[in-house]
Amino acid sequence: MITAPGSGQGKSMVTAALARLHRNAGRRVRVFKHGPDYLDPMVLEVASGQPVYQLHPWMTGEDECRWRLAEAAQEADLILVEGSMGLFDGDPSSADLAKLMGIPALPVIDARGMAQTFGAVALGLARFDPELPVHQVIANRIGSPRHGDMLRASLPEGIELLGAIPRNEAMNIPDRHLGLVQAAEVNDLDARLDAAAEVLQQAGLGQLPRPVHFECQAPEPPPGLLEGTRIAIARDAAFAFLYCANLDLLEAMGAELMFFSPLADSHLPEADALWLPGGYPELHGARLAANTTMLADIRAHHAASKPILAECGGLMACCEQLIDKNGDSHRLLGLMPGQAQMADRLQALGLQGLATAHGELRGHTYHHSRLSTDWQPLARTRKVAGTEGEPVFSHNGLVASYFHGYFPSAPAVVAQIFRGEPIQVKESNHA
CATH class of the missing domain: 3.40.50.300 (P-loop containing nucleotide triphosphate hydrolases)
Known part of the structure; x- marks a missing residue:
């Protein structure tokens, strides 16, 4: 260690x-x-x-x-x-x-x-x-x-x-x-x-440490809850916060993963569900806003009520406006009303969990922007450490939050999100 x-x-x-x-x-x-x-x-x-x-x-x-x-x-x-x-x-x-x-x-x-x-x-x-x-x-x-x-x-x-x-x-x-x-x-x-x-x-650091011993049985494979589901995943300089374990789980549940760049690609791949992970959209606001054909494809995906998971930077891109650290405003997807604006200091940090009828999706929050929206959240995550729980929004297949989930903690919940099924949150999570 x-x-x-x-x-x-x-x-x-x-x-x-x-x-x-x-x-x-x-x-x-x-x-x-x-x-x-x-x-x-x-x-x-x-x-x-x-x-x-x-x-x-x-x-x-x-x-x-x-x-x-x-x-x-x-x-x-x-x-x-x-x-x-x-x-x-x-x-x-x-x-x-x-x-x-x-x-x-x-x-x-x-x-x-x-x-x-x-x-x-x-x-x-x-x-x-x-x-x-x-x-x-x-x-x-x-x-x-x-x-x-x-x-x-x-x-x-x-x-x-x-x-x-x-x-x-x-x-x-x-x-x-x-x-x-x-x-x-x-x-x-x-x-x-x-x-x-x-x-x-x-500096003399080339030697190996003393050996240690590990022993543990492999876990049971997850059920094939996403068999036949094609998931398009944004991955480039603006959207890159992806856990290897999250990708592994989606594939283990039967999903076909396709990666695309909202910065460089002109069109969204044909997919059943879309994942906009966290990253740095605030550094690429003008370029994202200029890619009008990509924005149109993602809006059409949402208009067809197809599932979208938007985490942190993904949530920011789903707003009508993103205001970067220079104060410049960029019109992005507009899938949810309001704006995300960069702040001068850290806005939220800590471990959090979303308790549902199908298990607790665990993860964390860490962001430097503030969200202003008229939408009422479906729920708030449970704060384990750090700042207060994050709002989780759900509308027409879109699930959006500053919360970053660790998918293997609750495979059934993740499958619900990417199948577009309602998340059954527990009372302690209701906003």
Whole structure:
């Protein structure tokens, strides 16, 4: 478990560089991400050459966490799990996942402006929870070899310095308001990762950790609730927030998946249902608005009462207007009245669930825009952590919300959405 005392310590790039380092050494590397996240996994997939799945005891479930690790262990030489926030932040935290899965935590500590206090931070992380094994730490962004020696000498007995990473431009990837820039937008990402891997190699981080053992039975396959259903899925720079597990589940339930670009394609593929996932439509408002033939096709799909799932960025595109961070207004799909407007700060964050008669669809919310609409929501999600529950709108086959669902948590609910059937929400969810 690659973790840290908090966000901003550099663990995402260290995880990616470790994956690329061992991949370049001829090893098969699998990487997982603790908790909800779309952007880090994009980079980690490029780094490892393998799909990246989420692990979260509440969102994905403990059994799925065990199964995915056990499945990966059958083929991988090395498994890395990137933690979220700080090691003990959240409920369940990265530490909770590490303990449940029986894997050691490897903290990445930003050592800038720090000397002997580095040892105190490492000791605190290692001793805070006696059930969590922390045998090694990584010093990140050191100023000199002498600095690294001071950090190593500060560590208490039982904790060793695995490596000390110098400050290096290769260890940086651009970011924006939702996190890292999407991997596809970094033209030289492979070269950056190779350079970062070399930095880690020189820092002594090429050794493998001690082996661990996983054992778990594979889950029962889901029922074929979407047999014969063709689902068109938006996927490009404007709509890219897609969990591998969500796509896998749709196919396992019998759906045929077709991907298209609302930015570049002139027409919508012939499909029974449409999925507009989250992403960055606010960065491409003018181009989306200019693709009039695509907008017309999606409007016709909706007018025919065919199912549409619109998540976060997808919801924004369904509004009459999208107002970007510069204040420019773009007329988009108009499937629901009102507007989505970018705000100066984060508007919502946290784990949430939608309780229905067919199970609870679990997931999260994370957005920087505000919605203004006359529509009354069908329901609100249940807040597990973070901000209040998100409204879920349902009208003429369209299900729209800022809520991002993790499909395997409730396959029957997902099948209802893509078949255009009414969602039977529980009373606790009613708006």
